[in-house]
Amino acid sequence: MRTHGWAGSAPATDEEAVERILTAASAAIDAVGASVKITDVARAVGVTRQTVYRYFESVDALLFAAAVHSASSFLDRVHEHIAGIAQPDVALVEGIAFVLEALPEDKHMSLLLSPDRANALGQAVTSELAVELAQPLLRAFDVDWAANGFTDADLDELAEFVLRIISSFVVDPGRPPRTGADLRRFLDNWVGRGLRNR
Numbered sequence: 001m002r003t004h005g006w007a008g009s010a011p012a013t014d015e016e017a018v019e020r021i022l023t024a025a026s027a028a029i030d031a032v033g034a035s036v037k038i039t040d041v042a043r044a045v046g047v048t049r050q051t052v053y054r055y056f057e058s059v060d061a062l063l064f065a066a067a068v069h070s071a072s073s074f075l076d077r078v079h080e081h082i083a084g085i086a087q088p089d090v091a092l093v094e095g096i097a098f099v100l101e102a103l104p105e106d107k108h109m110s111l112l113l114s115p116d117r118a119n120a121l122g123q124a125v126t127s128e129l130a131v132e133l134a135q136p137l138l139r140a141f142d143v144d145w146a147a148n149g150f151t152d153a154d155l156d157e158l159a160e161f162v163l164r165i166i167s168s169f170v171v172d173p174g175r176p177p178r179t180g181a182d183l184r185r186f187l188d189n190w191v192g193r194g195l196r197n198r
Helices: 014-035 038-045 049-055 059-069 071-082 088-105 107-112 115-124 128-140 152-171 180-196
Strands: none
Touching: 014 038, 014 049, 014 059, 014 107, 038 049, 038 059, 059 071, 059 107, 071 088, 071 107, 071 128, 088 152, 088 180, 128 152
């Protein structure tokens, strides 16, 4: 690892370097949202653009990593919202609806999933990392999945399915976009009913 730059205090490891870059990227997203540039992040960390590119191959890769870096607080909000819901279909419908409603308010997650990044989203939404974020969230629901007939393999597939549903709504919210009770009715009719009838 190179030791020059870094505002005079070089990171001890590549992991520390990545952490510093992601922290700077998160602050930049908070400040300017979608206008984040590699140059801004590099300047904040005290390195060149090339150094940032050593760790992140593109702006999209950096934004995805920054969103994942801050995803735990967003996932905590989802879990808090659906706490106490024990029925799989009800929990899933409400969880998806809440995510879709909360995304526009979260600069990090909405930047990752914005329609103008549809190409990057199409690759990222079902990436191993994205699914790894969704799987623990499902398992953290107040649902006894095993008692309801769901295996670990089922939950892995369900996590992928949920990500695909969210992706489709983000890329094309509909005209007009579904919200509130109408969104929940729609999700229950086509997602909730599928869980009830499996």
